[in-house]
Amino acid sequence: MNDYIPTTVQESRVEQPLIEKFSRKALEIIGEDNVSSDQADLLSTCRDFWPVNSIWMLEGSVPALPQLVVWPCSTEDAAALLKLANELKVAVIPYGEGSGTMGGVVPIYGGVMIDLKKMNRIRSIDKESLMVNVECGMNGALYEENLNREGYTGGHFPQSLRCSSVGGWLACRAAGQFSTRYGKIEDIAVTLEAVLPDGTIFSGRSVPRTATGPRVDQLFLGSEGIFGIITAATLRIWPLPEKRHMVTYTFENLEESLQAIRLVMHSGARPAVVRLYDAQETGHHFPELGDKRCGLILLIEGNSKIVDAEAAVIEKIAMAHGAIEEGPTHVEHWLKKRFDVSVASTLFQKGAVLDTIEVSANWHNAHSTYIAMQQALMAVEGTMLASGHYSHVYPDGAALYLTTVGFPGDDKIGFYKRIWQAAMEACLAEGAAISHHHGIGLHRGLWMKDEHGAGLEVLRSIKKALDPNNIMNPGKLGLAEVSTWQK
Amino acid sequence: MAEINQVDLEQLLNCALCPNLCRCDCPVLQVTGREAVAPAGKARLAAQVQQDFMVWNSELLEAVSNCLGCRNCTVLCPFPDLNLCDELLYSRTGEKKAGFSLPSWEPYLNNLKRYGSPYGQKTADQAVKVAKEAEVVYYAGCTTLANNPGVLDAAQQLLKKAGVSYTLISEDCCGYPAETWGDLELAGQLAAENCRKIAESGAKVLVTGCPECWQTFSERYPYWGHELPVKIIDGSTYFLNLIKEGQLKPEFIELKKISYHDPCIWARTAEKISEPRELIHKIPGITIEEPVYNGKETHCCGGGRMFQLSFPVTAAAVAARRLNDFSPVATIATACPFCREGLLQEGRKVLDLVEILALSCCNEND
Numbered sequence: 076m077n078d079y080i081p082t083t084v085q086e087s088r089v090e091q092p093l094i095e096k097f098s099r100k101a102l103e104i105i106g107e108d109n110v111s112s113d114q115a116d117l118l119s120t121c122r123d124f125w126p127v128n129s130i131w132m133l134e135g136s137v138p139a140l141p142q143l144v145v146w147p148c149s150t151e152d153a154a155a156l157l158k159l160a161n162e163l164k165v166a167v168i169p170y171g172e173g174s175g176t177m178g179g180v181v182p183i184y185g186g187v188m189i190d191l192k193k194m195n196r197i198r199s200i201d202k203e204s205l206m207v208n209v210e211c212g213m214n215g216a217l218y219e220e221n222l223n224r225e226g227y228t229g230g231h232f233p234q235s236l237r238c239s240s241v242g243g244w245l246a247c248r249a250a251g252q253f254s255t256r257y258g259k260i261e262d263i264a265v266t267l268e269a270v271l272p273d274g275t276i277f278s279g280r281s282v283p284r285t286a287t288g289p290r291v292d293q294l295f296l297g298s299e300g301i302f303g304i305i306t307a308a309t310l311r312i313w314p315l316p317e318k319r320h321m322v323t324y325t326f327e328n329l330e331e332s333l334q335a336i337r338l339v340m341h342s343g344a345r346p347a348v349v350r351l352y353d354a355q356e357t358g359h360h361f362p363e364l365g366d367k368r369c370g371l372i373l374l375i376e377g378n379s380k381i382v383d384a385e386a387a388v389i390e391k392i393a394m395a396h397g398a399i400e401e402g403p404t405h406v407e408h409w410l411k412k413r414f415d416v417s418v419a420s421t422l423f424q425k426g427a428v429l430d431t432i433e434v435s436a437n438w439h440n441a442h443s444t445y446i447a448m449q450q451a452l453m454a455v456e457g458t459m460l461a462s463g464h465y466s467h468v469y470p471d472g473a474a475l476y477l478t479t480v481g482f483p484g485d486d487k488i489g490f491y492k493r494i495w496q497a498a499m500e501a502c503l504a505e506g507a508a509i510s511h512h513h514g515i516g517l518h519r520g521l522w523m524k525d526e527h528g529a530g531l532e533v534l535r536s537i538k539k540a541l542d543p544n545n546i547m548n549p550g551k552l553g554l555a556e557v558s559t560w561q562k
Numbered sequence: 563m564a565e566i567n568q569v570d571l572e573q574l575l576n577c578a579l580c581p582n583l584c585r586c587d588c589p590v591l592q593v594t595g596r597e598a599v600a601p602a603g604k605a606r607l608a609a610q611v612q613q614d615f616m617v618w619n620s621e622l623l624e625a626v627s628n629c630l631g632c633r634n635c636t637v638l639c640p641f642p643d644l645n646l647c648d649e650l651l652y653s654r655t656g657e658k659k660a661g662f663s664l665p666s667w668e669p670y671l672n673n674l675k676r677y678g679s680p681y682g683q684k685t686a687d688q689a690v691k692v693a694k695e696a697e698v699v700y701y702a703g704c705t706t707l708a709n710n711p712g713v714l715d716a717a718q719q720l721l722k723k724a725g726v727s728y729t730l731i732s733e734d735c736c737g738y739p740a741e742t743w744g745d746l747e748l749a750g751q752l753a754a755e756n757c758r759k760i761a762e763s764g765a766k767v768l769v770t771g772c773p774e775c776w777q778t779f780s781e782r783y784p785y786w787g788h789e790l791p792v793k794i795i796d797g798s799t800y801f802l803n804l805i806k807e808g809q810l811k812p813e814f815i816e817l818k819k820i821s822y823h824d825p826c827i828w829a830r831t832a833e834k835i836s837e838p839r840e841l842i843h844k845i846p847g848i849t850i851e852e853p854v855y856n857g858k859e860t861h862c863c864g865g866g867r868m869f870q871l872s873f874p875v876t877a878a879a880v881a882a883r884r885l886n887d888f889s890p891v892a893t894i895a896t897a898c899p900f901c902r903e904g905l906l907q908e909g910r911k912v913l914d915l916v917e918i919l920a921l922s923c924c925n926e927n928d
């Protein structure tokens with residue numbers, strides 16, 4: 076047997092006899108093909124793409140181990156499993172595709188991993204109202220491919236499209252790269268189906284809007300598995316675009332380009348992709364553009380007449396802000412490379428610590444937050460690089476995405492914590508929100524109180540009401556009662 | 563063979579540290595839903611052993627072996643030098659090998675040792691020597707001989723019709739299953755036997771209709787230190803050339819439309835994508851209806867890396883998933899005995915290209 080010393084916070088694992096009882100009953104519900112205590116299965120579901128997991132992996136340690144893995148194949152299976160877990164007071168963690176970047180699936184108190192990948196069907200497509208009903212475990216790229224074959228797009232393209240699930244998108248309030256036109260996942264979601272911790276199945280109404288009190292379905296968006304399992308969703312879809320227009324502009328500096336984008340958003344134009352890179356990232360991603368100016372890539376798509384009109388409006392605004400037009404090739408290059416994150420593998424092996432930190436700011440502090448966070452990151456000893464881009468924009472502000480790389484020597488975890496502390500403090504001091512789309516998971520829970528203030532107690536109360544036994548993904552979203560994972 | 567099957571740890575770690583970007587392309591993951599058999603999932607487990615953080619046990623070996631060798635993960639992989647399926651194979655058979663096999667593989671390894679075929683006596687009996695001093699050796703492969711010897715009959719009809727001087731040899735398995743199940747010594751012995759017999763035949767060309775045999779002869783034999791003294795050609799290219807040279811004259815047959823399933827190795831390793839299609843187009847009256855994934859992006863039939871014997875349930879599930887890419891009424895043509903075997907379910911009609919060509923070129927009176 077291989078010896079594992081869980082590296083972190085696994086101090087109060089579920090008692091093994093309870094797990095065994097759960098396992099026996101689960102076998103009756105979902106059959107032997109769908110229950111496993113195989114070491115390979117436990118090891119493979121204990122982590123996500125939180126960089127700390129990569130550091131630990133290279134050191135040969137695991138963050139924490141689940142005690143069992145189960146695969147529900149239907150909503151009814153999921154309901155029966157949660158009812159059982161609730162009766163036995165066994166912690167359960169929903170597992171999508173493990174692309175979360177914040178340790179959201181790390182089973183810090185052990186328990187049962189509920190892997191949702193066997194719930195992966197498109198149940199129906201409503202071509203009249205442009206909606207699709209899809210199960211939570213469907214892979215993002217396969218979802219999009221299936222829709223494309225029918226002549227539609229789901230409009231949701233996170234960089235993790237190929238390695239994330241529909242349920243994961245909803246659970247983390249994800250944002251796709253084409254979000255300025257199609258919306259974030261909360262705009263795309265019409266409603267959802269979820270299993271509550273006591274096994275009750277909740278199903279929202281697939282209607283465009285309601286004024287029937289607060290919407291219960293929306294409570295699950297961003298809940299990261301703490302309120303129940305999102306088992307399926309009704310999502311909006313669009314006919315495949317008739318025309319695509321791609322263009323790159325460069326600007327003298329970030330302030331000027333941010334002004335231009337703000338006015339574009341105020342004009343009513345809605346390009347699908349708006350990505351503005353600081354000079355450093357412009358030089359890195361598009362060496363031909365040099366590293367002196369800030370590159371803005373734009374992709375406009377949809378009805379051809381509307382696309383032409385939007386392109387004209389945008390061009391006028393860009394030119395008024397001193398832009399130089401660079402044609403479509405850089406956008407084409409970005410389209411080809413947009414899912415490539417190979418640099419992470421390479422750098423981690425070289426001893427680097429690398430992470431990305433995305434926050435949400437209004438126009439008045441979009442630039443100052445960038446400056447403050449970049450300076451805070453660079454001030455941490457060991458940091459080699461802190462660069463940024465804006466990847467999602469709104470009439471009222473933008474998402475700022477910083478990438479940081481450091482070579483801290485042996486104390487990688489300490490360094491990791493220090494860069495986050497520096498970045499989060501700077502972000503909060505500027506009045507920006509601590510996450511735009513990667514969510515909270517385990518790690519960013521450390522700043523949830525600063526982010527939410529009294530709101531965190533509201534969340535805690537809802538959690539207690541829905542999940543009095545605290546079985547659902549305990550310790551996440553900043554609600555940990557006991558945790559050795561500290562700042 | 564101490565120096566072979568060495569893991570490239572940097573590449574394996576590149577994969578272990580990747581967020582599983584090709585998980586949507588991995589048929590094994592897609593049918594099992596198991597994170598442990600996701601591409602990077604397997605790499606992570608293998609890497610932990612290669613770095614001495616863990617030791618092999620049957621659970622780890624079972625997970626890491628859950629790779630069809632289909633190379634669909636390479637299509638969009640950002641690491642051009644990474645061949646995950648090779649690294650996984652090397653991790654369990656190279657320097658830090660498992661050193662034991664899974665109980666379900668044992669009977670097949672025993673068959674290989676006893677009969678030179680994982681399928682046992684049945685296949686060995688098919689081995690017949692036909693002629694001496696021939697130009698061409700036709701090597702059917704153990705899976706064809708065991709599951710569909712009709713392909714060998716069809717190939718022989720075509721070779722006779724074209725007037726080719728050919729021979730068969732008393733075939734030993736090419737060695738690929740032995741390597742797959744971790745017995746490199748046995749793989750080497752089988753390779754040596756085949757090299758000896760082929761050399762003795764005096765032939766200059768070896769034609770095989772089995773992509774796994776082709777890959778083993780052309781890639782693994784040199785790697786294992788065994789050089790075949792012949793030119794190795796895949797069946798589709800060889801028979802296409804016979805048509806082009808006028809030695810075979812395809813005639814109209816009543817098939818109208820067929821869907822060609824690209825076997826992974828032919829499409830992604832040998833890059834034989836146009837040849838089988840060109841061959842089909844040479845048969846009067848047939849048009850091709852492409853399945854959803856085709857050419858370099860083909861999806862595996864579930865038969866790679868001996869899955870039909872090693873992991874039969876997963877193999878069948880991968881095949882069933884692949885069948886969804888075809889029209890339900892399509893006649894499926896392929897050029898691999900594993901693909902034919904796998905796709906022959908749900909009452910589907912599946913033929914090997916050699917069988918179709920023989921129907922078109924060789925009438926009953928031949």
Ligand SMILES: Cc1cc2nc3c(=O)[nH]c(=O)nc-3n(C[C@H](O)[C@H](O)[C@H](O)COP(=O)(O)OP(=O)(O)OC[C@H]3O[C@@H](n4cnc5c(N)ncnc54)[C@H](O)[C@@H]3O)c2cc1C
Pocket residue numbers: 123124168169170171172173174175176179180191211212232233234235238239240241242243244245246247248249250251252298299300301303304305306416512513514516548551581
């Ligand atoms: C390379 C890379 C790029 C990324 N790019 C983006 C991006 O562009 N935009 C973006 O928004 N995010 C991005 N992410 C973050 C991540 O992909 C998203 O958060 C994604 O939505 C997570 O989906 P998943 O299926 O992998 O979830 P997991 O990692 O498996 O789970 C994430 C959390 O959600 C919970 N959960 C999962 N499924 C369910 C369910 N059905 N019901 C209830 N809870 C559930 C889990 O318990 C966990 O807490 C990126 C990640 C990586 C690695």
Ligand code: SF4
Pocket residue numbers: 576577578580581582583584585601602605635636638639640641644646
């Ligand atoms: S094979 Fe390539 S794309 Fe797939 S998980 Fe490994 S590194 Fe990532």
Ligand code: SF4
Pocket residue numbers: 587588589590591600601628629630631632633634635636646647
């Ligand atoms: S070779 Fe095929 S089965 Fe193996 S990991 Fe790659 S995609 Fe999966």
